[in-house]
Amino acid sequence: MTYRLDPEDEREIxxxxxxxxxxxxxxxxxxxxxxxxxxxxxxxxxLIYQMQMLAKDCSSQINKNFYRxxxxxxxxxxxxxxxxxxxxxxxxxKEAL
Numbered sequence: 001m002t003y004r005l006d007p008e009d010e011r012e013i014x015x016x017x018x019x020x021x022x023x024x025x026x027x028x029x030x031x032x033x034x035x036x037x038x039x040x041x042x043x044x045x046x047l048i049y050q051m052q053m054l055a056k057d058c059s060s061q062i063n064k065n066f067y068r069x070x071x072x073x074x075x076x077x078x079x080x081x082x083x084x085x086x087x088x089x090x091x092x093x094k095e096a097l
Contacts, residue, residue, distance in 0.1 A: 003054040003066050011090040011097065016045035017074060024050060027089040047087040048080070049073040 007013065015024040018038035027047065030036050036045040053069040060066055073079035073087065080086060088096040 003056050006052040013051045014087045014090050015050045017048045018045050030089050049087050
């Protein structure tokens with residue numbers, strides 16, 4: 001049973017990340033092309049999934065404990081196609097959302 005999903009705004013599940021310094025920023029101000037440049041490194045950012053799920057199961061149902069499941073897809077082969085699609089700007093791509 002999923003207890004909570006963060007971020008609460010599902011459009012923030014995808015973030016723009018700098019591949020050099022690993023800084024992330026919201027896709028809110030990006031266009032449909034999803035292109036952003038890192039303010040410090042001046043390189044193109046790539047879109048990644050960045051989310052957290054808090055879940056309970058039978059063993060943790062009667063206490064305050066829960067499982068924290070993190071998905072930070074910073075590299076190919078590590079969750080970059082977690083939902084069956086590559087990360088896209090969810091503010092602009094309503095179909096992906």
